Amino acid sequence: MAAALAGANDGARVILADRSLIGRSGATIMAQMTVAAALGSEVPDDWTHHLADTLTAGRGLCDADLAQVVCERGPTEIRQLDAWQVGWARDPDGRIKQAHAPGHDRPRCVYVDFLATGPAVAKTLRTRVLRRDGVTRIGDLCVTELVLHNGAVGGAVGFSVADGRTVFVSAGAVVLATGGVTRLYRRNSASANMGGDGHALALRAGAELMDMEFVQFFPIGHLAPRLVGMDPIMWDPFRYKLGGRLLNSEFREFLNDYGNQESGRYNVARDRATHAILSEVRAGRGSPAGGAYLSFQHVPTAQLRSAFGPVIDKLAANGIDLTHMPIEVAPIAHYHMGGVRVDAGMGARVAGLFAAGEIVAGANGANRLSGNAITEALVFGRIAGRSAAERAVAAERGTLSDAAAALDCAGASNPAATTNLSGVIAELQSVMAEDVGPFRTAAGLARALARLAMLRADLGEGPPGHQGPYDMARLDWFDLRSMLLVAESVARTALSRQESRGAHQRDDFPDTAEPWAIHQTVSLFGDALVVGRAPVHVSPLSELAS
Incomplete structure (x- = not known):
């Protein structure tokens, strides 16, 4: 939606296509936590501090330029959403609240109260799209192939899920904003259409993928008891806000047994927390359902209700009383650091093809910093939309003859x-x-x-x-x-x-191993996948992470 708005604002005619409902599928609508941006509303902050934390989290594999643009332009996007009345939580004095999320050196993450951040962002953007001339919305369209015209992407082919008809779209540029690959895993936290179809479209069109091995598992996805109608990754903000304790089967806190330094503040990065929890399970010290205990029993009832609000009542309907019982949590597939290899304009190596959001590789390296996902979707969406609009003005479009084979496959x-x-x-x-x-x-x-x-x-x-x-x-x-x-x-x-x-x-x-401080790339030659290597793009600002 961010890309569609940016493209339309630059004068392009845009088709916003989704295999489900526009603005109600994918990952954003599922995100219930926080969005990182160096607003400095709680404590003094600057985008360079945000970048330092992003580079540290990325374990030496962040593309520094992509990471920088996310951190530098993030505050502008957050303020734009604020002007569009997204509803960021505020202090009594009117300042936007910022939480101290894991991996950040200070309070930096904005949110909408009661776990409504993602739905609020999606609704706000959806409203802007509905009001914007020049954007045609097509839902229930499954895109099966990109169309190449004279070596460049000139459109797409698919079929209508609603009636089965084959569809050909001629376009001067195409933006892939299809999210990650969490559906590849049995336990995952995103919508059911996050199976990597954008990655496959890019590969078959001749684009290059990068960092595909890095799948982020959210460490404390809900495991037991049964939880109906609530997000399995809801526990993170309450853990670092209230001090929820991660315990093994001996009811002992264990994160620091694995080289972490968690004391008072609950800010261990996701990859390290995942490693610690699963190591305890493998050592025979896991909870009965195969994870770890997360306990808020030490938190006063009034404080729990103040922080959780109506969520307390929803938990009670699921038979969960946090004052008297721990819940069980375990890692769950949540995000993918890999994706399409792009340049600074979000362009793939195939002319006419762009990418935005989670499908973009490079900005997060080997591990994404908490709160960066929606920020990068907004920032990369705006860049991709503008780049695609510029390309579309002069580009040639695909024709039915170009799309013949793809049409045959779709039909x-x-x-x-x-x-x-x-x-x-x-x-x-x-x-x-x-x-x-x-x-x-x-x-x-x-x-x-x-x-x-x-x-x-x-x-x-x-x-x-x-x-x-x-x-x-x-x-x-x-x-x-x-x-x-x-x-x-x-x-x-x-x-x-x-x-x-x-x-x-x-x-x-x-x-x-230091020799592995490189990216791995994937290309498709015929029916075979070929793995290659590419250097990590660093900049002087990378010293911030040291």
């Missing part, structure tokens, strides 16, 4: 197909959880690649069924085609990187 059907594709997707998720999760080994990654190859054989030659309304089996086929390609990209780069760094942890290579 093809295989009525004889009988494979339970939703079952294959579930098996893929199990493969990724078991062997390409937070802890990895060469043997496990090789096993995962072999199993993915077998699942690819189950895909068949074409989608099942016929072109009709809301054919979920047909949608599953296209989803699985993309998920298999992207899952292989993650597994291959994870096998190649022989070290542990940030969100990538190898049991057989437990140390961080």
Whole structure:
């Protein structure tokens, strides 16, 4: 939505297409926590301090220029949303509140009260899009292929989920804003359409992916007891706000046993907390459901209600009384640091193709700093929209003849197909959880690649069924085609990187190795994925992280 608004403001005619509901799918609508920006409303702050924390969290792999633009331009985007009445929480004196989130050196993260940050941001942008001339919204459109015209992206092909019709869109530029890859994993915190279809579209169009091995697991995703109608990652802001204690089966705090220095302030970075929790589980000191305990029992009831507000009542409806019981938490797939390799204008190596948001690689390195996701979506969206608008003015568009093969694929059907594709997707998720999760080994990654190859054989030659309304089996086929390609990209780069760094942890290579302070790239040649290397782009400001 940020890219669409920016493109329309620069005079382009924009189609905003979504395979679900415009502004109500993806990751932002699920985000219930905080947004990082160096506003300095609580304590003095500057974007250079935010950048230092971002570079530190990235474990030496951040593209410094991309990280800098997020931190430098973030406050402008937050103030713009404030002017659009997003509803940032404020102190009695009118200042925007800023929380001290893990990995930050000071209070820096804005939020909307009662876990409504993501929905509030999405609603605000959606309202602006609805009012903006020049933006045509198309929901329920599954894009299956990008169209190339004279070596550049000149449009896209897909089909209407609502009625099955094949659709061709001619465009002078295309922006991919499809989010991450969390659907590759059984336990995940995002919408069901985050299966990496944008990554697959980019690969097949000739773009390069980067840092695909770095999947961030949110360390304290809700595990037990059963929680209905609430976000599994809701606990983080309350942990660092109220001092929620992470305990093992012996009811002992353990984070500092793994080289952390958490004392009073609950600010251990996500990759380190994930490592500590799963290490305790593997050592036989996990909670009954296979995670760790998170306890607020030491917090007075009045303080809990003041911080949680109506959430307390929702928890009670789920049978959870935080004054008398801990809950169980465990790492859950949450974010992807990898994605499309872009330049400063968010352009891929294929002319006419741009990217924005979580699908952009480089800004977060090996581990994303808490609160940076929505900030980068806003910043990169504005840049990508403006770059795409500039490109579209003079670009040639694709034609039906260019799109012929893609149209055939989007409209093809295989009525004889009988494979339970939703079952294959579930098996893929199990493969990724078991062997390409937070802890990895060469043997496990090789096993995962072999199993993915077998699942690819189950895909068949074409989608099942016929072109009709809301054919979920047909949608599953296209989803699985993309998920298999992207899952292989993650597994291959994870096998190649022989070290542990940030969100990538190898049991057989437990140390961080300086020769691996490089990016890994992925390209598609024919049907084969090829892994390459690229230098990390640093700048003098990178010294801030030392």
